Amino acid sequence: MENNLDNHIKNVMSAVFEIPFEEINEDTSPDNVGSWDSLKHMNLVVALEEEYDIEFIEEEIVEMMNLSQIKSIVLEKLT
Amino acid sequence: MKELKYSEILRLNKEIGETLESKPYKISILSNIIVHQIKEILEYQLRTGGINANVVLGDYDNIVQDSLKYKESNAVLIFWELCNIIDGLQFKIDLFDDRQLNEIFEKTKSEIDLILKNLGKTSLVLLNVFTSLSFSTSARRKTKLEELADQLNQYLADNIPANVRLVELDKVIASIGVEDSFDYRYYYSSKALYTVNFFKSYAEYVKPFIMSVNGKAKKALIFDCDNTLWKGILGEDGYDNIEMSPRTKDGLIFAEIQSIALALNKQGILICLCSKNNPEDVDKVIKSHPDMQLRDKHITINKSNWSDKVSNLREIAQELNIGLDSFVVVDDSKFEVNLIRELLPEVTVLQVPERLYEYPKLLRENSGLFYNLSFTDEDHKKIEMYNQQAKRESSRNEFTDIENYLASLELNMTVYQDEDSIIPRMSQMSQKTNQFNLTTKRYTEGDIKNFIDDDSANVFAFSVADKFGDSGITGLCIIIFNDKNQTAVIDTFLMSCRIIGRNIEYAFIDYLVDILKSNKINEIQAKYIKTQKNGQVKTFYDKCSFRLTDSNESVRNYTLVVSEYKPRLVNYIEVLDGKQFG
Numbered sequence: 136m137e138n139n140l141d142n143h144i145k146n147v148m149s150a151v152f153e154i155p156f157e158e159i160n161e162d163t164s165p166d167n168v169g170s171w172d173s174l175k176h177m178n179l180v181v182a183l184e185e186e187y188d189i190e191f192i193e194e195e196i197v198e199m200m201n202l203s204q205i206k207s208i209v210l211e212k213l214t
Numbered sequence: 215m216k217e218l219k220y221s222e223i224l225r226l227n228k229e230i231g232e233t234l235e236s237k238p239y240k241i242s243i244l245s246n247i248i249v250h251q252i253k254e255i256l257e258y259q260l261r262t263g264g265i266n267a268n269v270v271l272g273d274y275d276n277i278v279q280d281s282l283k284y285k286e287s288n289a290v291l292i293f294w295e296l297c298n299i300i301d302g303l304q305f306k307i308d309l310f311d312d313r314q315l316n317e318i319f320e321k322t323k324s325e326i327d328l329i330l331k332n333l334g335k336t337s338l339v340l341l342n343v344f345t346s347l348s349f350s351t352s353a354r355r356k357t358k359l360e361e362l363a364d365q366l367n368q369y370l371a372d373n374i375p376a377n378v379r380l381v382e383l384d385k386v387i388a389s390i391g392v393e394d395s396f397d398y399r400y401y402y403s404s405k406a407l408y409t410v411n412f413f414k415s416y417a418e419y420v421k422p423f424i425m426s427v428n429g430k431a432k433k434a435l436i437f438d439c440d441n442t443l444w445k446g447i448l449g450e451d452g453y454d455n456i457e458m459s460p461r462t463k464d465g466l467i468f469a470e471i472q473s474i475a476l477a478l479n480k481q482g483i484l485i486c487l488c489s490k491n492n493p494e495d496v497d498k499v500i501k502s503h504p505d506m507q508l509r510d511k512h513i514t515i516n517k518s519n520w521s522d523k524v525s526n527l528r529e530i531a532q533e534l535n536i537g538l539d540s541f542v543v544v545d546d547s548k549f550e551v552n553l554i555r556e557l558l559p560e561v562t563v564l565q566v567p568e569r570l571y572e573y574p575k576l577l578r579e580n581s582g583l584f585y586n587l588s589f590t591d592e593d594h595k596k597i598e599m600y601n602q603q604a605k606r607e608s609s610r611n612e613f614t615d616i617e618n619y620l621a622s623l624e625l626n627m628t629v630y631q632d633e634d635s636i637i638p639r640m641s642q643m644s645q646k647t648n649q650f651n652l653t654t655k656r657y658t659e660g661d662i663k664n665f666i667d668d669d670s671a672n673v674f675a676f677s678v679a680d681k682f683g684d685s686g687i688t689g690l691c692i693i694i695f696n697d698k699n700q701t702a703v704i705d706t707f708l709m710s711c712r713i714i715g716r717n718i719e720y721a722f723i724d725y726l727v728d729i730l731k732s733n734k735i736n737e738i739q740a741k742y743i744k745t746q747k748n749g750q751v752k753t754f755y756d757k758c759s760f761r762l763t764d765s766n767e768s769v770r771n772y773t774l775v776v777s778e779y780k781p782r783l784v785n786y787i788e789v790l791d792g793k794q795f796g
Contacts, residue, residue, distance in 0.1 A: 178250075186221060
């Protein structure tokens with residue numbers, strides 16, 4: 136489940152930020168992805184919500200600033 | 215589109231974008247709220263229709279200035295959100311007095327005027343009507359926000375110029391519901407109001423406008439018969455047992471389908487049949503079944519036979535002289551549907567739904583495919599003309615020599631110059647004509663108006679008549695003068711496929727050269743720009759004694775020294791001046 140989730144989220148991030156899947160790791164964040172601005176962040180949130188049929192609250196949205204945090208917040212919602 | 219997730223759209227859009235090679239079609243989006251998610255969604259929607267869309271977003275809340283900055287785009291789309299006309303209007307407005315309300319109305323009105331003026335020469339402007347649905351659906355009394363929206367929309371309806379189309383935003387919102395259209399979470403923090411679901415529906419809704427200006431509207435609707443136009447199988451159930459009468463439950467659905475088809479036919483959409491049946495059985499139903507609404511005069515071509523449907527569809531395309539990509543085919547058989555999709559992928563195929571009550575909805579939802587940006591009188595006449603064409607085809611057999619045949623038709627051509635009253639038709643021809651079209655430039659009504667008003671341009675249009683009937687306005691030619699009016703450039707020359715094959719084109723060029731000569735023009739320049747569909751006119755100018763000056767894969771440039779022109783003198787076509795008839 137976790138491995139699947141990992142790939143799945145990477146896929147979404149790759150589509151949203153237009154970066155190669157292979158370049159995404161636990162530390163991928165706005166600091167090292169040039170296209171990750173506030174508008175693209177909104178796209179990421181919406182894309183993930185649609186993907187997993189969940190809804191994030193504002194506190195979660197501001198925390199989702201790297202792959203590892205995103206994973207743990209999504210996982211929490213799904214379990 | 216709705217079934218695709220946003221992240222999939224992002225990915226697919228990028229992929230398809232890399233494969234499209236046609237010239238980019240630039241759409242600029244001006245807005246006073248954040249709508250950035252529409253970019254890829256709209257691009258994808260149009261790219262799947264073969265348009266190499268490139269969407270550019272204007273600055274946040276900068277519609278007026280952006281209307282100058284982006285006026286050169288192929289199309290401009292405006293998201294003007296009522297509740298953000300001033301910050302927090304949705305709650306401030308209820309406390310405003312009449313004077314303040316009036317100020318807002320006047321301010322917005324003058325901005326509308328300014329923006330539409332700035333965009334006066336842009337080919338296509340799509341302007342969303344104002345809506346208050348985001349903040350007024352639960353109110354029992356009409357809110358001030360609703361009243362303001364009504365007033366502004368009335369102003370828009372009364373004042374929009376020919377190049378602007380209003381987008382009925384409320385319909386898009388209704389199609390997915392208010393709850394699913396708005397996401398207030400980002401409204402207060404970032405001024406983003408609409409959901410991704412909304413943008414998906416919106417892109418679907420505006421697609422036909424843009425397809426139409428790119429000459430991609432569908433032209434023919436082709437029906438199978440059994441369980442498609444009526445309930446039952448004619449060859450098995452028999453003439454008396456097929457159902458299409460409003461008196462029975464299933465019959466009612468087919469009666470509705472036939473009515474929708476008839477209504478489209480009235481708008482100039484060609485209706486054809488393509489069905490595996492005994493031809494005489496189907497003929498009998500068309501001629502005499504009391505519940506049949508589609509009769510001979512509505513059906514342009516009837517291919518009821520036992521040949522395969524792919525060959526039949528190819529023949530229909532050939533006989534109508536239009537491309538398979540302008541066909542929409544409706545069939546109930548999964549086999550036939552898949553066969554057509556497989557072998558003729560350019561044809562749009564609709565399968566009759568298993569839940570029959572969804573069938574009328576399916577047809578209505580797809581009627582946008584036929585959307586015509588400018589709907590004109592000519593469309594009403596078109597069906598009649600295709601029928602006349604069929605008559606001509608049969609009398610053609612009596613003549614061995616084609617020139618004798620043409621001479622017997624009593625052809626005449628009426629030419630109109632810079633005629634304001636036919637602007638919609640002229641624009642429509644430029645948008646829809648693909649085969650006999652030398653340069654395939656698409657012009658909106660606004661563009662044509664500009665040419666007419668321009669002293670250094672002439673717009674010619676002509677209609678053709680013969681003893682069987684009048685084709686209506688079916689030819690267009692735009693001339694631009696250069697070099698202190700010494701040289702004329704043929705910017706556009708096109709003719710509807712309905713009048714091809716009668717040497718009309720040569721008679722017109724004779725006429726044109728004569729006119730230009732009397733205007734002291736020494737030289738005429740012309741161009742053939744290759745598209746997928748206009749191969750038949752590649753050497754047209756060669757045949758008119760123009761000299762090929764240079765050419766490559768996609769463009770052929772020609773020059774004619776007027777004094778060296780060799781007229782064709784098509785003596786059996788009489789040329790009349792449209793002015794004489796007012």
